[in-house]
Amino acid sequence: MSPPAPRFPSAALTPAQQADLAAAETAVRDTFGPGIELKDAAGNLLGPFGPLSYTPASLAPYLAFAVAVSTTPLLTPRERELATLATTSVTRCDYVAYAHRKAGLSAGLSDPQVSAALAGKEVEGLSEKETVVYGLGLGLARGYGKVGDEVFEGAVGVLGRQGVSAVAQVVGAYALAGVLVGVAGVGAPAE
Helix, strand or coil, X not given: CCCXXXXXXXXXXXXXXXXXXXXXXXXXXXXXXXXXXXXCCCCCECCCHHXXXXXXXXXXXXXXXXXXXXXXXXCCHHHHHHHHHHXXXXXXXXXXXXXXXXXXXXXXXCHHHHHHHHCCCCCCCCCXXXXXXXXHHHHHHHCCCCCCHHHHHXXXXXXXXXXXXXXXXXXXXXXXXXXXXXXXXXXXCCC
């Protein structure tokens, strides 16, 4: 049985949209490395870029924001991945889980830590700051951005307001990525 046709096929795009997708692919590789499959066998980009390519005015701003959030120096790579994995435990987006399992392992998280985070469970062996980042990320994702004053103040006590803002932006970025990947019907590539 052949795979279903993509909902947002790259072949239907204009040359300018194709160039935008090539730029998106380069940015993702520069940010996350070469270990993540970004295209299917027909050359369609996986992840959120298919739907974004059909709204070209949104692609460049989304990409700039996604790269900024994914490289913010306010959080370590492990912390960024913990917030992303927490969000993915709520969105249950197979492609994002696939990509960020690899990114989490590359950032130094263990396989059991990544698995626990993707399941929305307690993650063992984290530093205090990592525990707060993961807990805040999970709370934000589960509450659609809403957290109580006690959780907020506790997180500010460890992360500062800049750190809390950075975690919220990671959660928001990956909640949006989950929606875009979901509407595209993109699953994890077969490995």
